[in-house]
Amino acid sequence: xxxxxxxxxxxxxxxxxxxxxxxxxxxxxxxxxxxxxxxxxxxxxxxxxxxxxxxxxxxxxxxxxxxxxxxxxxxxxxxxxxxxxxxxxxxxxxxxxxxxxxxxxxxxxxxxxxxxxxxxxxxxxxxxxxxxxxxxxxxxxxxxxxxxxxxxxxxxxxxxxxxxxxxxxxxxxxxxxxxxxxxxxxxxxxxxxxxxxxxxxxxxxxxxxxxxxxxxxxxxxxxxxxxxxxxxxxxxxxxxxxxxxxxxxxxxxxxxxxxxxxxxxxxxxxxxxxxxxxxxxxxxxxxxxxxxxxxxxxxxxxxxxxxxxxxxxxxxxxxxxxxxxxxxxxxxxx
Amino acid sequence: xxxxxxxxxxxxxxxxxxxxxxxxxxxxxxxxxxxxxxxxxxxxxxxxxxxxxxxxxxxxxxxxxxxxxxxxxxxxxxxxxxxxxxxxxxxxxxxxxxxxxxxxxxxxxxxxxxxxxxxxxxxxxxxxxxxxxxxxxxxxxxxxxxxxxxxxxxxxxxxxxxxxxxxxxxxxxxxxxxxxxxxxxxxxxxxxxxxxxxxxxxxxxxxxxxxxxxxxxxxxxxxxxxxxxxxxxxxxxxxxxxxxxxxxxxxxxxxxxxxxxxxxxxxxxxxxxxxxxxxxx
Numbered sequence: 001x002x003x004x005x006x007x008x009x010x011x012x013x014x015x016x017x018x019x020x021x022x023x024x025x026x027x028x029x030x031x032x033x034x035x036x037x038x039x040x041x042x043x044x045x046x047x048x049x050x051x052x053x054x055x056x057x058x059x060x061x062x063x064x065x066x067x068x069x070x071x072x073x074x075x076x077x078x079x080x081x082x083x084x085x086x087x088x089x090x091x092x093x094x095x096x097x098x099x100x101x102x103x104x105x106x107x108x109x110x111x112x113x114x115x116x117x118x119x120x121x122x123x124x125x126x127x128x129x130x131x132x133x134x135x136x137x138x139x140x141x142x143x144x145x146x147x148x149x150x151x152x153x154x155x156x157x158x159x160x161x162x163x164x165x166x167x168x169x170x171x172x173x174x175x176x177x178x179x180x181x182x183x184x185x186x187x188x189x190x191x192x193x194x195x196x197x198x199x200x201x202x203x204x205x206x207x208x209x210x211x212x213x214x215x216x217x218x219x220x221x222x223x224x225x226x227x228x229x230x231x232x233x234x235x236x237x238x239x240x241x242x243x244x245x246x247x248x249x250x251x252x253x254x255x256x257x258x259x260x261x262x263x264x265x266x267x268x269x270x271x272x273x274x275x276x277x278x279x280x281x282x283x284x285x286x287x288x289x290x291x292x293x294x295x296x297x298x299x300x301x302x303x304x305x306x307x308x309x310x311x312x313x314x315x316x317x318x319x320x321x322x323x324x325x326x327x328x329x330x331x332x333x334x
Numbered sequence: 335x336x337x338x339x340x341x342x343x344x345x346x347x348x349x350x351x352x353x354x355x356x357x358x359x360x361x362x363x364x365x366x367x368x369x370x371x372x373x374x375x376x377x378x379x380x381x382x383x384x385x386x387x388x389x390x391x392x393x394x395x396x397x398x399x400x401x402x403x404x405x406x407x408x409x410x411x412x413x414x415x416x417x418x419x420x421x422x423x424x425x426x427x428x429x430x431x432x433x434x435x436x437x438x439x440x441x442x443x444x445x446x447x448x449x450x451x452x453x454x455x456x457x458x459x460x461x462x463x464x465x466x467x468x469x470x471x472x473x474x475x476x477x478x479x480x481x482x483x484x485x486x487x488x489x490x491x492x493x494x495x496x497x498x499x500x501x502x503x504x505x506x507x508x509x510x511x512x513x514x515x516x517x518x519x520x521x522x523x524x525x526x527x528x529x530x531x532x533x534x535x536x537x538x539x540x541x542x543x544x545x546x547x548x549x550x551x552x553x554x555x556x557x558x559x560x561x562x563x564x565x566x567x568x569x570x571x572x573x574x575x576x577x578x579x580x581x582x583x584x585x586x587x588x589x590x591x592x593x594x595x596x597x598x599x600x601x602x603x604x605x606x607x608x609x610x611x612x613x614x615x
Contacts, residue, residue: 042512042513043424043512046416046419046420046424047416047420047424047427047429047433049413049416050413050414050416050417050420050433050437050483050487051417051429051433053413053479053480053483054417054433054436054437054480054483055436057452057455057476057477057479057480058436058439058440058480059436060455061451061452061454061455062451064451064454064455064458065447065450065451065454068454133349133350133353134350136346136349136350137346137347137349137350137351139343139346140343140344140346140347140350141347143343144343144347152347154588154592155351155354155355156350156354158584158585158588159354159355159358161537161584161587161588162358162577162580162581162584163540163541163558163561163577163580164541165541165543165558165561165562165565166361166561166573166576166577166580167357167358169361169561169565169569169573169577170357170358170360170361170577171357172565172568172569173360173361173364173569173574174356174357174360176568176569180360210353210354210357213353213354217350242339263442264442267442267444268442268444268445270444271444271445271446271447272444273445273446273544274543274544274562277566278565278566288444288445288446291446291447291450292446292544295450295548296547301454304450305450305454308446308447308450308451311444311446311447312447315442315444319439319442319443322442323434323435323438323439
């Protein structure tokens with residue numbers, strides 16, 4: 001240990017030594033030999049523990065949602081019928097209660113189709129707006145002096161660390177009829193009576209853009225920051241105007257950042273619940289809100305499950321695409 | 335860079351940060367307002383803070399949320415580190431694609447789906463095995479670990495991927511067992527990533543409304559659940575006071591973390607310069 005170590009470093013060192021010693025303790029040694037005897041190395045254990053956790057708490061739940069989406073609702077606890085039912089004593093009496101009715105219901109009742117279409121539309125418009133605000137911001141940060149970049153970036157991330165719920169709540173005070181924005185506009189004389197902004201689609205867009213802006217800025221910044229600036233210099237030397245150089249060089253090169261940022265905003269925005277519930281209209285047709293109402297208010301678990309599966313199917317393509325982009329980037333870094 | 339483009343850059347920055355910070359500043363300012371109405375500024379007052387600290391329900395929920403967040407962050411950091419280690423260091427193994435998929439999907443999965451699916455799992459296991467007997471703290475913690483371990487995995491994996499393996503290989507060559515290589519070489523190097531992963535998991539858990547609402551049972555209301563039910567009825571200044579306290583704590587935390595990192599960077603640079611100088615002489 002260094003003599004000039006701070007107390008924090010000394011503590012960290014002590015913890016590490018203790019942890020290191022722990023591995024050598026008899027119970028740990030015993031566990032290791034037991035595992036080794038069964039052909040399981042520490043390596044397998046490292047893989048197995050998170051693997052089992054995710055299988056049990058991430059993958060199996062989806063199977064259950066899928067199962068319940070095919071069962072029939074009943075007034076009981078839990079409020080759905082089992083898929084397999086024993087009608088009599090013999091094995092042949094198993095009744096399979098597969099009920100595609102929940103899905104038919106989703107298609108027949110135009111409410112759900114409209115909700116899906118509306119959610120995609122709201123998410124797409126908000127993503128575009130977030131891109132239009134986030135791109136200039138990320139660009140300006142990436143082209144700032146290196147001394148400032150770290151601080152500016154921290155300022156973008158800082159709101160993300162404060163409560164999401166409270167940041168959405170802040171907009172209620174700004175947008176409501178006698179809120180800050182209306183008062184400002186009245187005072188400036190732009191309007192002569194308050195405009196209704198809260199509980200409109202506009203407020204939903206604004207909330208989504210505001211809450212997810214850091215997710216748009218981060219990948220864009222990461223991309224713009226490592227861009228080769230000599231390309232722009234060469235373009236300028238050849239007489240290219242800055243705007244054309246931006247459209248012809250910077251924009252196409254930043255496409256991976258744009259895609260990653262848009263995915264990070266679009267995918268969660270489609271299923272968003274909190275923002276439409278607090279800022280949107282009372283009859284807001286957002287699919288996340290419909291699922292919530294179906295589950296908590298109507299207590300129709302099978303229909304809620306069918307909505308969840310449909311939403312998942314809708315998002316599977318963008319999610320898989322996003323993961324492949326992520327994987328490729330991780331591969332490049334390695 | 336000419337003056338026109340730098341003016342444009344400055345205005346981008348000003349607009350972007352105004353958009354990000356005006357709502358937060360307005361929360362803070364009106365937490366000190368005497369009046370219940372956000373409209374009128376009627377004078378400075380700390381009344382809402384004392385009301386907040388008299389509110390048993392909020393204090394209890396905050397304590398519950400902090401406890402869940404701490405247990406969750408610790409569990410998620412352990413599991414996420416294991417997953418990140420496996421994905422970054424173990425090469426190809428059977429089921430790697432599935433593990434990588436399962437550990438990044440929760441990042442973008444809509445919360446309503448994660449919440450619903452976990453609740454249905456808990457209901458099914460309670461029916462089949464009698465566990466968990468009633469939902470509450472433990473089910474919320476499990477759900478949050480599942481959600482946040484992906485964040486830790488991504489952080490640890492990318493930190494390990496950018497790390498030179500030669501140190502670990504040297505330790506192996508010198509005869510260290512894999513477990514002690516991890517404890518004595520890898521862990522100290524990736525500890526900043528673990529700390530940021532822990533903090534991120536803590537914050538996300540403290541902030542989650544949707545998943546907690548699904549998997550919670552009667553009697554276990556977390557802070558976001560209490561805030562949400564209050565906020566749905568409209569603006570209430572004691573929530574502004576709560577928000578101000580949270581903003582202050584987060585800012586303080588980020589500032590301290592920033593300073594610590596800055597000092598470490600400086601110390602490292604000094605060490606490197608010293609090493610270079612002693613090489614030269």
